[in-house]
Amino acid sequence: MSRSYGKIKSSVLRYVADLMCTAARTAPKTRGKDNLVIISLNGTEIEKVVSRMRKIAERNNRPSFKRDADNLKDAEYIVVIATKKAALGLDCGFCGYASCRELKRTKGVCAYNPMDLGIALGSAVSVAADLRVDNRIMFSIGKAVIELGLSGKDAVQAIGIPLSASGKNPFFDRG
DSSP states (O other), X not given: OOOOHHHHHHHHHHHHHHHHHHHHHHSOOGGGOOOEXXXXXXXXXXXXXXXXXXXXXXXXXXXXXXXXHXXXXXXXEEEEEEEEOOOOSOOOOTTSSSSHHHHHHHTOOOTHHHHHHHHHHHHHHHHHHHTXXXXXXXXXXXXXXXXXXXXXXXXXXXXXXXXXXXXXXXXXXXX
């Protein structure tokens, strides 16, 4: 029985998105504390994100958000990795405050939260790269996801990774 590339592509992209989510979840985290929110979007959820990215572009005079939204026309899945805001109790001062208690009082973000997010992103995109799936890290997707509340009410920073499998990576038309 033969299968068209369209059917093969869809099933492979879903599988790769699932593997990327798993890689992000199992990535090392500061003190073993998992403050990440990891989701996979497709279909109408992507359409909502694209619409919000266009609104942000217009509202904030950010043409790059429109460009990125245009780049998502061939994305079948988007993996989103977000971090919650949680002081990790190291009193290291990396955040600019003398203690975690002071950081909490100012409602700032612990320096380790975005570091853990970055490590998880690296783990996720390495899966896509190893499996030769087109992808790109986009903060613009994360901003739209946060505004839409798709990553939950506690997520404060998010990054999106769109996925495609075509003859040319559609996420690198960066005019």
